Amino acid sequence: MYVSENLGTNEKGHLTIGGIDTVSLAEEYGTPLYVMDEQMIRKNLRRFHESMQKYYDNKGLVCYASKAFSCLEMCRIVASEGDGLDAVSIGELYTAVKAGFPMEKVGFHGNNKTDEELRYALECGVGHIIVDNISELHRLEAIAKEMGKKPEIMFRIKPGIDAHTHNFVKTGQIDSKFGFALETGEALEAVREAIACENVALCGLHCHIGSQIFDIAPFEEAARVMLKFIAEIKNELNFEIKQLNLGGGFGIKYLESHDPAPFETYMERVSKVVKSCCEEYKIAQPFILIEPGRSIAAPAGITLYTVGARKEIPNIRTYVSIDGGMCDNPRYILYQSEYEAIVANKANEERSERVTIAGKCCESGDLIGENMPLQHAESGDIIAVCATGAYNYSMSSNYNRIQKPAVVFVNEGESRVVIKRESLEDIIRNDL
């Protein structure tokens, strides 16, 4: 009935998450409020690493892409499941360090890492750095030399795959700010240079073809392209690439009509492609890394809001205004993303209207969605927006000097705050 399997209704007709009444959560912690189900986060991580065990003989590592949602507790949970982590900034690295994350299981990404970030990554002993471009290779080589280190690196490759997703999140094609191009020979030239470097150790190749991808075929195609390149490196340069990082981008259900392929099927089919290509090209099977972000965090989370004004514009539309908006969820204003919404205190009623849910910021585009089916919502009702666990808190802002909401985790019938709600004092804490 709902887009996420952890949502339901109780005897009061209230929406529940992980079995807990969302209306009570709104009363206890206030709104807007992010709520995430810890068991579902764990379950999602396990789906990936268990299918890696089953279909690829456990020769791999799942690295949660922490940009989807990062905080100390999230890092602790990922660590306790034995998985790795992906970081794209010094802030994400710092969070992992402070959470006591095993840094040898961390990969450091970014298309424009600063010297400060590279130094910090080496200091905290990240497992590998995914080098995006040739000038970064040169800077890293110099910094590693100066620090007396020899980090393992991977190269980010543009495999030239069209993943049929939103243009803004399509990253595998040649016109992208990320990575080295294959077609032009740029990637092979970079590999040649890296092999000659004394202070970095090239261990792998990486690709990430986009986000919110429902089909498996583009992932299979990317794996084929990457293995062909690994074979080319072996034949041309007599060098063995031992690790292949296939990135993230697995789609999730935001709407009932969405139909993403299950993770298990992805792993089964991609493992088959990897194994058969290795046989065909006579290369050893690489250690595989994957980097799911959205598919781990998004389905585990919801956002709760309180309804304020209701504005019916005859023959045009009805606006239902909430106490949050683009500050806590900028995905509509960025990508016109679609969500499912439910009036949490009327969850058993029909979604009999179609409304526009509007935020409280001074932007006309500050919406959660248009033409959304919803129960009749009035002032004081609680609205739950589903599948907001990824790229909501992590993309939130203080626009209009609005305080960021708290994040609450529910687990086995209990709830706890993992990120505090910002106070007014927090809003001016860096002002002089």
Ligand SMILES: *Cc1c(COP(=O)(O)O)cnc(C)c1O
């Ligand atoms: C964003 C990103 C991911 C995670 O993507 P999802 O769509 O959230 O799974 C993984 N790897 C890289 C390099 C990324 O940039």
